[in-house]
Amino acid sequence: MTQVREISTASGKYPVVIGSGLLRSVPRWLRHLQFSPKARLLGIVADQSVAERYAAEVEEALQEEGYQSVLMTFPSGEDSKSLRQLEGLATQASQAGLDRTSLLLTLGGGVAGDLGGFLAAVYMRGLPFVQLPTTLLAHDASVGGKVGVDHPLAKNLLGAFWPPKAVLYDVATLRTLSDEEWRNGLGELVKHGLLGDSALFEEIVSTAHALGPKFWRQVSQEQWTVWLARGIEVKARIVEQDERETGMRRLLNAGHTVGHAVEWASSYRLRHGEAVSIGLVAESRIALRLGMTSADFVYLLEASLAACGLPVTIPSDLTVERLMQAISRDKKKQGSALAMALPVAVGEVRIVEQIPIEVVQEVLTYG
Ligand SMILES: NC(=O)c1ccc[n+]([C@@H]2O[C@H](COP(=O)([O-])OP(=O)(O)OC[C@H]3O[C@@H](n4cnc5c(N)ncnc54)[C@H](O)[C@@H]3O)[C@@H](O)[C@H]2O)c1
Ligand SMILES: [Zn+2]
Numbered sequence: 001m002t003q004v005r006e007i008s009t010a011s012g013k014y015p016v017v018i019g020s021g022l023l024r025s026v027p028r029w030l031r032h033l034q035f036s037p038k039a040r041l042l043g044i045v046a047d048q049s050v051a052e053r054y055a056a057e058v059e060e061a062l063q064e065e066g067y068q069s070v071l072m073t074f075p076s077g078e079d080s081k082s083l084r085q086l087e088g089l090a091t092q093a094s095q096a097g098l099d100r101t102s103l104l105l106t107l108g109g110g111v112a113g114d115l116g117g118f119l120a121a122v123y124m125r126g127l128p129f130v131q132l133p134t135t136l137l138a139h140d141a142s143v144g145g146k147v148g149v150d151h152p153l154a155k156n157l158l159g160a161f162w163p164p165k166a167v168l169y170d171v172a173t174l175r176t177l178s179d180e181e182w183r184n185g186l187g188e189l190v191k192h193g194l195l196g197d198s199a200l201f202e203e204i205v206s207t208a209h210a211l212g213p214k215f216w217r218q219v220s221q222e223q224w225t226v227w228l229a230r231g232i233e234v235k236a237r238i239v240e241q242d243e244r245e246t247g248m249r250r251l252l253n254a255g256h257t258v259g260h261a262v263e264w265a266s267s268y269r270l271r272h273g274e275a276v277s278i279g280l281v282a283e284s285r286i287a288l289r290l291g292m293t294s295a296d297f298v299y300l301l302e303a304s305l306a307a308c309g310l311p312v313t314i315p316s317d318l319t320v321e322r323l324m325q326a327i328s329r330d331k332k333k334q335g336s337a338l339a340m341a342l343p344v345a346v347g348e349v350r351i352v353e354q355i356p357i358e359v360v361q362e363v364l365t366y367g
Helices: 022-032 048-064 083-096 110-125 171-176 179-196 198-211 221-241 248-253 256-265 272-289 295-307 320-334 357-366
Strands: 002-009 012-019 041-047 068-074 103-108 129-133 146-151 154-161 166-170 338-345 348-355
Touching (some): 002 221, 022 048, 022 166, 022 171, 041 048, 041 083, 041 110, 048 068, 048 103, 068 083, 083 110, 083 146, 110 129, 179 198, 179 338, 198 221, 198 295, 248 256, 248 338, 248 348, 256 272, 256 320
Parallel strands (some): 041 103, 129 166
Antiparallel strands (some): 002 012, 146 154
């Protein structure tokens, strides 16, 4: 079973294809997209650990269909989202002879997509690229057209809007993810349900209740295909209406104001999706304090995320002072008031402008 969603924004139109075994059908999709093998050298960008697991499968499939490809790798992990690695990949690309007629394939998680996509945006003033996501979190990263690298002063400081020509999401690759990486992606998937597909949220939570911890390993690839398609649907609907993040796209920041603070204060010990889960609960408490939701919803949200194996409370070693330091920095960026996307019901997140910083501090202090 394969699901296809065509994304259509001002800067481009591309299909997101989700299913099992898609890595083998990359050449078929390339032909479908009118990228013929003739005189076209393909560059595959992957981190070393993903390359060891999955590059051969893609390379063989391409070779069988007459495509020539070269594998370009970088060390696994967020640290590689840097200008230094971008330059390293450009060196590999240039030495391998990639030119304006080439196409890049980014194979891996959000880091490969962001870094490889940014290489595609700037190498020889821009090459087409196709994303081959291999993490659960990449369902978020591969839709929306944002690519880029980090700077020592801030994450994602350097980047571009450079949509792929296609996203081919092979759910069979998810099998080899660590539990930590499953949780990391699950935080964002559940967030997408929470803000735009209450049935998705409820299905994931009831499955987690029924199957218990690490339920993700017992869920079939068909089921993951459907869930991912629905999570992507939520994000797609929003980015289609607001590609450049001036309005609705802010809804996607639910859980992220407190989440980013938790991530930063823990020195990134907590993974992004885990921090988002903690952030969603804290931000629903802020909504409660502002009289926008009920205590029942806060409890339901907390119990649901916990049932999914996600953390829901701020680790005790993170002080409120440190969290507020990060949140105040966020506030400074926005001007005088703090705006947040607050969860208020299953299926509803509201943008609230002008949240008094004292309310946030109170909630982080007393819960
Ligand atoms: N562009 C966007 O809109 C957007 C949105 C959300 C997140 N992001 C970015 O995504 C990045 C995080 O993505 P990520 O969590 O996928 O990180 P990642 O790409 O570093 O992958 C996480 C780890 O999983 C490993 N891995 C990947 N696929 C695997 C597989 N199938 N089996 C086993 N191991 C595998 C990788 O080697 C890596 O160690 C961040 O840099 C974040 O800023 C971007
Ligand atoms: Zn996020």
